[in-house]
Amino acid sequence: MTALVGDLWFYVLLVLAGFLPNEIWRWLGLVASRGIDEDSEILVWVRAVATAILAAVIAKLTIFAPGSLATIPLWLRLLGVAAGFAGFLAIRRSIFAGVVIAEIVLIGGALLIGL
Amino acid sequence: MSSETASIRPPAQAFAAGLRAAAFSVFAYVLFGTYIGIGALAHDFGFGLDWMLLSTVLVWAGPAQVILISALGAGAAPFEAAIAVGLSGVRLLPMVVSLLPIIRTPTTRMTELMLPTHLTAVSMWVESMRLVPQLPREERIPFCNGLGAGYLTSALIASAAGFYLAAKLPVLLTAGLLFLTPVSFLVSSARNARELVDMLALALGLLIGPALAYAQVELDIMWTGIVGGTVAYAVHRFRRRKA
Numbered sequence: 288m289t290a291l292v293g294d295l296w297f298y299v300l301l302v303l304a305g306f307l308p309n310e311i312w313r314w315l316g317l318v319a320s321r322g323i324d325e326d327s328e329i330l331v332w333v334r335a336v337a338t339a340i341l342a343a344v345i346a347k348l349t350i351f352a353p354g355s356l357a358t359i360p361l362w363l364r365l366l367g368v369a370a371g372f373a374g375f376l377a378i379r380r381s382i383f384a385g386v387v388i389a390e391i392v393l394i395g396g397a398l399l400i401g402l
Numbered sequence: 403m404s405s406e407t408a409s410i411r412p413p414a415q416a417f418a419a420g421l422r423a424a425a426f427s428v429f430a431y432v433l434f435g436t437y438i439g440i441g442a443l444a445h446d447f448g449f450g451l452d453w454m455l456l457s458t459v460l461v462w463a464g465p466a467q468v469i470l471i472s473a474l475g476a477g478a479a480p481f482e483a484a485i486a487v488g489l490s491g492v493r494l495l496p497m498v499v500s501l502l503p504i505i506r507t508p509t510t511r512m513t514e515l516m517l518p519t520h521l522t523a524v525s526m527w528v529e530s531m532r533l534v535p536q537l538p539r540e541e542r543i544p545f546c547n548g549l550g551a552g553y554l555t556s557a558l559i560a561s562a563a564g565f566y567l568a569a570k571l572p573v574l575l576t577a578g579l580l581f582l583t584p585v586s587f588l589v590s591s592a593r594n595a596r597e598l599v600d601m602l603a604l605a606l607g608l609l610i611g612p613a614l615a616y617a618q619v620e621l622d623i624m625w626t627g628i629v630g631g632t633v634a635y636a637v638h639r640f641r642r643r644k645a
């Protein structure tokens with residue numbers, strides 16, 4: 288793989304397999320947003336769809352974890368997310384508190400079980 | 403000049419205000435950690451630093467970059483990688499659709515919306531939806547551009563740092579960095595969910611998403627959004643009619 292670094296092919300792949308399939312959704316959003324009023328009722332539904340999709344991404348990243356995160360057992364990842372959410376609710380809805388507590392539980396837990 | 407127009411800051415100042423908001427937001431630091439993890443991942447799979455930086459500028463979506471790097475790095479077919487990236491990017495469509503009507507003015511041209519459209523990512527969307535309604539309408543586009551540019555800068559610096567540190571980072575630390583994405587997405591969308599409809603959409607998505615993925619339903623993320631979002635919206639409508 289290292290021999291291929293700098294290979295033009297990987298830049299072509301970046302555009303074809305990374306940039307275009309991702310950016311197309313932004314462009315479609317730009318087109319679809321034309322003529323939609325800020326107070327229009329459809330925006331409430333669109334925001335709900337965006338939030339539900341985001342929730343699905345969160346769940347998938349936790350359950351089907353990428354890269355080195357997969358070395359941490361599933362139960363510990365779920366415990367970390369739950370602890371982070373509880374911490375966020377308990378400490379004046381602070382994103383920072385939620386993230387720090389989730390990380391402490393994940394990494395602390397991994398150290399405790401000898402990973 | 404009326405007092406109303408006098409209170410509107412010129413675009414450069416509104417852009418700078420967006421940059422400042424980015425620097426003081428927890429997302430700049432969460433993104434920094436996240437992109438150290440992604441930079442290290444790119445290094446481990448044998449990509450070059452310039453490729454990694456370009457992917458951050460062009461793709462500008464953490465989960466899509468993780469999928470792209472892991473799939474291409476593991477030798478998956480480019481078509482498979484493109485499909486996986488495309489499925490993860492669906493969330494950007496409703497985000498752009500809900501953001502643009504809030505930031506544009508009646509005279510805004512389509513070309514002026516290209517930059518905020520590209521800069522839309524979970525971090526920028528969540529913070530824009532929270533901060534922008536308090537600003538005069540004319541300041542909103544440059545503010546969003548500043549916010550997105552600030553986050554992108556943080557991610558680019560971290561991409562490079564992660565790339566160079568990769569060999570020195572213990573596995574447990576990179577695992578912790580990759581864990582930043584789901585955790586920060588969850589608590590930030592929970593913080594923005596002030597109305598019942600948003601809270602329901604979040605809860606339904608967390609339940610339906612894994613269920614559909616487990617059942618190996620195709621396009622599980624898109625279906626989760628449509629079903630979860632629509633049910634949440636239906637409940638919202640039903641409750642309002644009763645009230």
